Amino acid sequence: MAPRVLISDKLSDAAVQIFRDRGIDVDFQPDLGKDKDKLAEVIGQYDGLAIRSATKVTPTILDKADNLKVIGRAGIGTDNIDKEAASKKGVIVMNTPFGNMITTAEHAIAMMFAVARQIPEASASTHAGKWEKSKFMGVELTGKTLGVIGAGNIGGIVCDRARGLKMKVVAYDPFLGEEKAKQMQVEKVDLDDLLKRADFITLHVPLTDQTKNILSRENLEKTKKGVRIINCARGGLVDEEALADLLKSGHVAGAAFDVFSEEPATDNPLFNLPNVVCTPHLGAATTEAQENVALQVAEQMANYLLTGAVENALNMPSVTAEEAKVMGPWIKLSDHLGSFIGQMTDEPIKAINILYDGAVAEMNLEALNCSVIAGIMKRVNPDVNMVSAPLIAKERGIKISTTNQAQSGAFEGYIKVTVVTDTRERSIGGTVFSDGKPRFIQIKGINIDAEIGQHMVYTTNEDVPGIIGTLGTTMGSHGVNIANFTLGRSSQKGEAIALLYVDEPVPAKALQALNDTGLFKQVKSLEFDVA
Structure with missing residues (x-):
């Protein structure tokens, strides 16, 4: 049975024809997206949904979308799509980042x-x-x-x-x-x-x-x-x-x-x-741009529905179904490693060096590279995805290098990411444990074992007494509950780090209170996508 695609916003006739030429059953209803109740009523009939900005893809819509596999946004902005709800539903969200x-x-x-x-x-x-x-x-x-x-x-x-x-x-x-x-x-x-x-x-x-x-x-x-x-x-x-x-x-x-x-x-x-x-948000309002993004989204959606190829996906790595089963936790880890470095780095990045050790070195390194780079770039461009991230890095003159090697330590496999700026190098390593959960295992050369949570706090300090108490007391006094607490140090009385996994975003006042103690060289709140 041919896949069915609903187009609920205005798309060019040429884009509609692309679906038809590829053997896809397309239902072109350009005004349906404005009627959320009607859309919710019919969405369960379709494998794909092609939209612009008028259609709002809410959790309510997605809850009814039992057969939906892919949403294609003709354009770059996806604020009208609840990506978290789409991910939970197993629906791929694609956009067209370069058409306008x-x-x-x-x-x-x-x-x-x-x-x-x-x-x-x-x-x-x-x-x-x-x-x-x-x-x-x-x-x-x-x-x-x-x-x-x-x-x-x-x-x-x-x-x-x-x-x-x-x-x-x-x-x-x-x-x-x-x-x-x-x-x-x-x-x-x-x-x-x-x-x-x-x-x-x-x-x-x-x-x-x-x-x-x-x-x-x-x-x-x-x-x-x-x-x-x-x-x-x-x-x-x-x-x-x-x-x-x-x-x-x-x-x-x-x-x-x-x-x-x-x-x-x-x-x-x-x-x-x-x-x-x-002007009323006309930046992409030309005949050429609208045609470009419409044709692009039709091609991408058709390719996915017919062959499984994933292009410009915002919530899924560009890997085959077979690879995804094994690589899923490693892709999540690589994103976390990149996100950590991206949130920690305010200077222009000259190079990104990625080391793959052991079992992970035999996987699809291109996809893992893309995940690392996307994680780094998200700080300045939340719309970045695994496909566009390497292009953005190239355009910004960032050199990417990859090294893979046989197992060299206690872990069956691990990934280490290092970024180079004009003034420093910053590195972080991680692995996936047998439970399938990613962990940070090394920061700045200091060994740790840190579970990764949505909200975290990172600190650096000299290894002196009182740090643990200060962190706990300060978080507690500001109503922040600590779920997990990881420490590491280079040597006794040397440089030390702490990673706190907390239950809610840390108020700015709590961070300032830590800084005001004079005990810490650096205090940083971090956010990770752990969905």
Whole structure:
């Protein structure tokens, strides 16, 4: 029996035809996604669900999706899909991360032109018959400094286009290495330097805990007087209230926003201010981009349903069914190892070295490599997956090396990951015990045996009395229950580490209290996906 796919959002006719040409029974109902009750009623009939952003795939929908095997999102954002619920249901979630890069970058450039020359206001004035030629004095882009926050896929295209406009480009990106910056012909700077120098600032980063309000009131006040700010990335990257105040004061000369902290944006502090250009999240809204992502998602879903091939999956490794049975725990371990290092590393990474020892060295190392890299990259790009992670690492100039060797120690197999930056090397090792659960077994060369939990705290200190008591007392006083406690040290009175597996996220006040004791060299809260 042919697989059945439901398309519940608007997708191009060419994408529908791809399913049909591959022998898949496709049901094209482009308005069904807006009716959640009807969708829940019929979803159990289908093996695949192809969507854009209108369809909301909730736990309720997934609970009824007894035959569903794959959800394909035509586009990059998957906020409208409950990925945890999909994973628990055994449903693969795919997206199309590269189909709209050029379109989004071009929109940012267009918005930059629009705010530089006040084109929307001038157009409205002219349509009204006013002919206010002297009112709309603009500025040239040639010779101006463009500050690009986030030099990944889309940001990199913007850098290239801006250089073609004879702009000087400075870029801030924690994962941009010096060698890659030279290849891109941009100057790598820190954020404060960018804020002080840029005539235009454009943002091209995902919304994460690290990037939320990256242009806060404090940072906006550091900008050059007369700066113009463009955001075609994600709402929430800029303090919109603070920006509105600085626009009114004249410190900021203009802004162009395609995305907003709350969408649909029917009311916003930036609305109706002079020289503020606003568009309704049109970054990917071109005929070419919509066609590209639609065709891509149709091909990916068809390949999976007919051959089992997994591409651009956000919640499943790209391995065969046979491999997955053996490799599942090791893939989870490699993700945890990468995630630990990613959360611990704020500097640009030059190289990632992965050692496979013993039994694991005979497995699908490419898939394990992808899992490690994805784990590292998730800190700055939560949408990264095992397929896109190596490409992102390559684009950022990160060198990946792999070593495999016969069993050399007490464990039947283990993985050790080392990252190299300009100033240090950081390493972590782990294994999978007979119970199938991943463990950390070495950090910074110090042997440990740490169970991995969703919420953890990592500390480093000199090996002195009182550390255990301080950690326990501080966590307890802030209402944090410790589920597991692991210690390790290099030598007596040498460097020591602790890993606490706790039951809930650790409040910032608890971390600050540990720092205030003066006993710890480093205190860091960590989060791991253990689902």
